[in-house]
Amino acid sequence: MRETTPAAMPPCFDRWCKRFDDLFKTKAQKREFRHYLGGLLGESERKNLSQMADNAVGVTYHRLHHFLTEAPWSSSKINERRLHIMNKCSQTRISRGFSLIIDDSGHRKSGNFTSGVGRQYIGEIGKTDNGIVVVTTHLYDGRKSLPLDIELYQHADSLPEGKQDPEFEKKTELAIKLIDQSRARGYQPGIVIIDAGYGNNTSFLLELEKRQLKYLGGLAKNRKVTISTEGDEKQTIRLDELAQKLLTRGF
Numbered sequence: 001m002r003e004t005t006p007a008a009m010p011p012c013f014d015r016w017c018k019r020f021d022d023l024f025k026t027k028a029q030k031r032e033f034r035h036y037l038g039g040l041l042g043e044s045e046r047k048n049l050s051q052m053a054d055n056a057v058g059v060t061y062h063r064l065h066h067f068l069t070e071a072p073w074s075s076s077k078i079n080e081r082r083l084h085i086m087n088k089c090s091q092t093r094i095s096r097g098f099s100l101i102i103d104d105s106g107h108r109k110s111g112n113f114t115s116g117v118g119r120q121y122i123g124e125i126g127k128t129d130n131g132i133v134v135v136t137t138h139l140y141d142g143r144k145s146l147p148l149d150i151e152l153y154q155h156a157d158s159l160p161e162g163k164q165d166p167e168f169e170k171k172t173e174l175a176i177k178l179i180d181q182s183r184a185r186g187y188q189p190g191i192v193i194i195d196a197g198y199g200n201n202t203s204f205l206l207e208l209e210k211r212q213l214k215y216l217g218g219l220a221k222n223r224k225v226t227i228s229t230e231g232d233e234k235q236t237i238r239l240d241e242l243a244q245k246l247l248t249r250g251f
Contacts, residue, residue: 092144100192114132117130153171171198193216199218222238227242
Protein backbone atom coordinates (compact mmCIF):
# COMPACT_ATOMS: atom_id res chain seq x y z
CA MET A 1 0.00 0.00 0.00
CA ARG A 2 1.32 3.43 -0.91
CA GLU A 3 1.77 5.84 1.96
CA THR A 4 0.50 9.17 0.68
CA THR A 5 0.83 11.69 -2.11
CA PRO A 6 3.37 14.49 -1.56
CA ALA A 7 0.53 17.01 -1.83
CA ALA A 8 -1.07 15.46 1.25
CA MET A 9 1.95 16.17 3.48
CA PRO A 10 1.19 18.48 6.45
CA PRO A 11 1.57 22.26 5.92
CA CYS A 12 4.67 22.38 8.15
CA PHE A 13 6.48 20.09 5.68
CA ASP A 14 6.03 22.49 2.78
CA ARG A 15 6.88 25.51 4.95
CA TRP A 16 10.17 23.83 5.83
CA CYS A 17 10.90 22.99 2.18
CA LYS A 18 10.17 26.55 1.06
CA ARG A 19 13.11 27.76 3.14
CA PHE A 20 15.37 26.02 0.62
CA ASP A 21 13.54 26.90 -2.60
CA ASP A 22 15.92 29.71 -3.59
CA LEU A 23 18.79 27.18 -3.70
CA PHE A 24 17.15 25.33 -6.60
CA LYS A 25 16.99 26.55 -10.18
CA THR A 26 13.83 24.89 -11.48
CA LYS A 27 10.36 23.88 -10.33
CA ALA A 28 11.30 20.26 -11.03
CA GLN A 29 14.19 20.44 -8.56
CA LYS A 30 11.93 21.94 -5.88
CA ARG A 31 9.38 19.20 -6.52
CA GLU A 32 11.91 16.36 -6.32
CA PHE A 33 13.45 17.87 -3.20
CA ARG A 34 10.05 17.50 -1.55
CA HIS A 35 9.62 14.00 -2.94
CA TYR A 36 13.00 12.92 -1.60
CA LEU A 37 12.49 14.40 1.87
CA GLY A 38 9.02 12.89 1.99
CA GLY A 39 10.53 9.51 1.15
CA LEU A 40 13.09 9.81 3.93
CA LEU A 41 10.35 10.67 6.42
CA GLY A 42 8.08 7.85 5.27
CA GLU A 43 7.30 4.80 7.38
CA SER A 44 9.07 2.32 5.11
CA GLU A 45 12.22 0.82 6.63
CA ARG A 46 14.01 0.85 3.28
CA LYS A 47 14.97 4.31 2.04
CA ASN A 48 16.34 3.54 -1.43
CA LEU A 49 14.93 5.38 -4.44
CA SER A 50 13.00 2.39 -5.78
CA GLN A 51 11.17 1.97 -2.49
CA MET A 52 10.46 5.71 -2.23
CA ALA A 53 8.96 5.72 -5.71
CA ASP A 54 6.85 2.65 -4.96
CA ASN A 55 5.54 4.07 -1.70
CA ALA A 56 4.14 7.39 -2.94
CA VAL A 57 1.77 8.44 -5.69
CA GLY A 58 3.31 10.77 -8.28
CA VAL A 59 6.92 9.93 -7.42
CA THR A 60 9.12 8.19 -10.00
CA TYR A 61 12.50 6.51 -9.65
CA HIS A 62 14.00 8.17 -12.74
CA ARG A 63 13.13 11.71 -11.67
CA LEU A 64 14.49 11.11 -8.16
CA HIS A 65 17.65 9.55 -9.57
CA HIS A 66 18.20 12.50 -11.93
CA PHE A 67 17.67 14.96 -9.07
CA LEU A 68 20.28 13.28 -6.86
CA THR A 69 22.92 12.43 -9.47
CA GLU A 70 22.70 14.97 -12.31
CA ALA A 71 20.64 18.04 -11.37
CA PRO A 72 22.83 21.14 -10.70
CA TRP A 73 22.27 21.97 -7.03
CA SER A 74 24.68 22.16 -4.09
CA SER A 75 24.31 19.75 -1.19
CA SER A 76 26.75 21.85 0.88
CA LYS A 77 24.57 24.95 0.44
CA ILE A 78 21.52 22.95 1.46
CA ASN A 79 23.32 21.77 4.60
CA GLU A 80 24.55 25.26 5.49
CA ARG A 81 21.00 26.58 5.14
CA ARG A 82 19.74 23.78 7.39
CA LEU A 83 22.27 24.66 10.08
CA HIS A 84 21.41 28.36 9.78
CA ILE A 85 17.71 27.61 10.28
CA MET A 86 18.33 25.33 13.26
CA ASN A 87 20.63 27.87 14.91
CA LYS A 88 17.89 30.51 14.66
CA CYS A 89 15.39 28.38 16.59
CA SER A 90 15.65 28.14 20.39
CA GLN A 91 14.30 24.57 20.31
CA THR A 92 17.14 23.32 18.10
CA ARG A 93 19.96 25.79 18.81
CA ILE A 94 22.86 24.24 20.70
CA SER A 95 23.76 25.80 24.06
CA ARG A 96 27.24 26.79 25.16
CA GLY A 97 29.58 24.17 26.57
CA PHE A 98 28.76 21.65 23.87
CA SER A 99 30.79 18.64 22.77
CA LEU A 100 31.74 17.69 19.23
CA ILE A 101 31.18 13.99 18.56
CA ILE A 102 33.14 12.15 15.86
CA ASP A 103 31.66 8.86 14.76
CA ASP A 104 31.46 6.54 11.79
CA SER A 105 28.57 4.40 10.70
CA GLY A 106 28.70 1.32 8.48
CA HIS A 107 25.92 -0.16 6.39
CA ARG A 108 25.98 -3.50 4.60
CA LYS A 109 25.69 -3.55 0.80
CA SER A 110 25.21 -6.69 -1.28
CA GLY A 111 26.76 -5.43 -4.55
CA ASN A 112 29.91 -3.61 -5.61
CA PHE A 113 28.33 -0.80 -7.61
CA THR A 114 27.76 1.65 -4.75
CA SER A 115 30.43 4.34 -4.40
CA GLY A 116 32.87 3.60 -1.57
CA VAL A 117 31.77 0.01 -1.07
CA GLY A 118 34.29 -2.54 0.15
CA ARG A 119 34.88 -5.30 2.68
CA GLN A 120 35.30 -3.53 6.02
CA TYR A 121 33.99 -3.38 9.58
CA ILE A 122 30.27 -2.56 9.54
CA GLY A 123 29.00 -1.21 12.84
CA GLU A 124 25.39 -1.91 11.92
CA ILE A 125 26.04 -5.66 12.19
CA GLY A 126 29.13 -5.64 14.41
CA LYS A 127 31.47 -7.50 12.06
CA THR A 128 33.42 -7.25 8.79
CA ASP A 129 31.32 -7.48 5.65
CA ASN A 130 30.76 -5.83 2.29
CA GLY A 131 29.40 -2.32 2.78
CA ILE A 132 29.96 1.41 3.03
CA VAL A 133 31.13 3.60 5.91
CA VAL A 134 30.46 7.29 6.51
CA VAL A 135 32.21 9.62 8.96
CA THR A 136 29.90 12.00 10.80
CA THR A 137 30.05 14.95 13.18
CA HIS A 138 27.40 16.37 15.45
CA LEU A 139 27.17 18.62 18.49
CA TYR A 140 25.68 17.73 21.86
CA ASP A 141 25.03 20.11 24.76
CA GLY A 142 23.63 17.61 27.27
CA ARG A 143 20.04 18.07 26.08
CA LYS A 144 20.03 18.65 22.34
CA SER A 145 21.95 17.11 19.46
CA LEU A 146 22.73 18.91 16.20
CA PRO A 147 23.93 16.80 13.24
CA LEU A 148 26.60 18.71 11.31
CA ASP A 149 28.26 16.88 8.44
CA ILE A 150 28.64 13.50 6.82
CA GLU A 151 31.46 12.30 4.56
CA LEU A 152 31.65 9.05 2.63
CA TYR A 153 34.75 6.97 3.29
CA GLN A 154 36.03 5.73 -0.06
CA HIS A 155 37.30 2.24 0.66
CA ALA A 156 40.58 1.56 -1.15
CA ASP A 157 39.04 -1.39 -3.02
CA SER A 158 36.46 0.95 -4.57
CA LEU A 159 39.11 3.22 -6.13
CA PRO A 160 41.08 2.48 -9.34
CA GLU A 161 44.49 2.94 -7.70
CA GLY A 162 43.60 1.70 -4.23
CA LYS A 163 45.32 3.55 -1.40
CA GLN A 164 47.51 5.33 -3.96
CA ASP A 165 44.44 6.90 -5.59
CA PRO A 166 44.29 10.72 -5.23
CA GLU A 167 40.74 10.41 -3.87
CA PHE A 168 41.68 8.03 -1.07
CA GLU A 169 41.53 9.51 2.43
CA LYS A 170 41.74 7.70 5.74
CA LYS A 171 38.77 7.96 8.09
CA THR A 172 40.90 9.94 10.52
CA GLU A 173 41.77 12.41 7.76
CA LEU A 174 38.09 12.81 6.93
CA ALA A 175 37.38 13.38 10.62
CA ILE A 176 39.98 16.16 10.86
CA LYS A 177 38.52 17.79 7.76
CA LEU A 178 35.05 17.75 9.32
CA ILE A 179 36.41 19.13 12.61
CA ASP A 180 38.02 22.04 10.76
CA GLN A 181 34.78 22.58 8.86
CA SER A 182 32.89 22.75 12.14
CA ARG A 183 35.32 25.23 13.68
CA ALA A 184 35.21 27.39 10.55
CA ARG A 185 31.49 27.88 11.26
CA GLY A 186 32.35 29.21 14.70
CA TYR A 187 31.69 26.04 16.71
CA GLN A 188 34.42 25.75 19.34
CA PRO A 189 33.70 22.58 21.35
CA GLY A 190 34.55 22.18 25.01
CA ILE A 191 35.66 18.65 24.21
CA VAL A 192 35.85 16.30 21.22
CA ILE A 193 34.40 12.84 21.88
CA ILE A 194 35.86 9.96 19.86
CA ASP A 195 35.76 6.16 19.89
CA ALA A 196 38.69 3.77 20.19
CA GLY A 197 39.18 3.56 16.45
CA TYR A 198 40.26 7.19 16.49
CA GLY A 199 41.70 7.25 20.01
CA ASN A 200 44.36 4.70 19.08
CA ASN A 201 45.54 6.73 16.08
CA THR A 202 48.52 8.82 17.18
CA SER A 203 48.51 11.06 14.10
CA PHE A 204 44.85 11.92 14.67
CA LEU A 205 45.42 12.77 18.34
CA LEU A 206 48.38 14.97 17.44
CA GLU A 207 46.16 16.87 15.01
CA LEU A 208 43.65 17.47 17.81
CA GLU A 209 46.39 18.63 20.15
CA LYS A 210 47.83 20.90 17.46
CA ARG A 211 44.42 22.59 17.35
CA GLN A 212 44.42 22.79 21.17
CA LEU A 213 41.30 20.63 21.37
CA LYS A 214 40.58 18.54 24.45
CA TYR A 215 39.35 15.05 23.69
CA LEU A 216 37.73 12.08 25.39
CA GLY A 217 37.80 8.59 23.96
CA GLY A 218 38.89 5.00 24.24
CA LEU A 219 42.67 4.49 24.26
CA ALA A 220 44.76 1.33 24.28
CA LYS A 221 45.96 0.43 27.78
CA ASN A 222 49.58 0.21 26.59
CA ARG A 223 49.54 3.74 25.18
CA LYS A 224 52.19 5.94 26.75
CA VAL A 225 51.36 9.47 27.91
CA THR A 226 53.42 12.26 29.45
CA ILE A 227 52.15 13.70 32.73
CA SER A 228 53.28 16.52 35.02
CA THR A 229 54.43 15.42 38.46
CA GLU A 230 55.46 17.35 41.55
CA GLY A 231 57.86 20.17 40.77
CA ASP A 232 56.59 20.35 37.18
CA GLU A 233 58.67 17.35 36.24
CA LYS A 234 57.55 15.27 33.27
CA GLN A 235 57.01 11.53 33.43
CA THR A 236 56.16 9.13 30.60
CA ILE A 237 53.96 6.25 31.69
CA ARG A 238 51.61 3.61 30.28
CA LEU A 239 47.91 4.31 30.75
CA ASP A 240 47.22 1.07 32.63
CA GLU A 241 50.05 1.83 35.05
CA LEU A 242 48.77 5.38 35.52
CA ALA A 243 45.24 4.13 36.22
CA GLN A 244 46.51 1.84 38.99
CA LYS A 245 48.22 4.77 40.71
CA LEU A 246 45.19 7.06 40.67
CA LEU A 247 42.97 7.26 43.72
CA THR A 248 39.36 6.11 43.40
CA ARG A 249 38.17 9.71 43.57
CA GLY A 250 40.26 10.44 40.49
CA PHE A 251 37.73 8.63 38.30
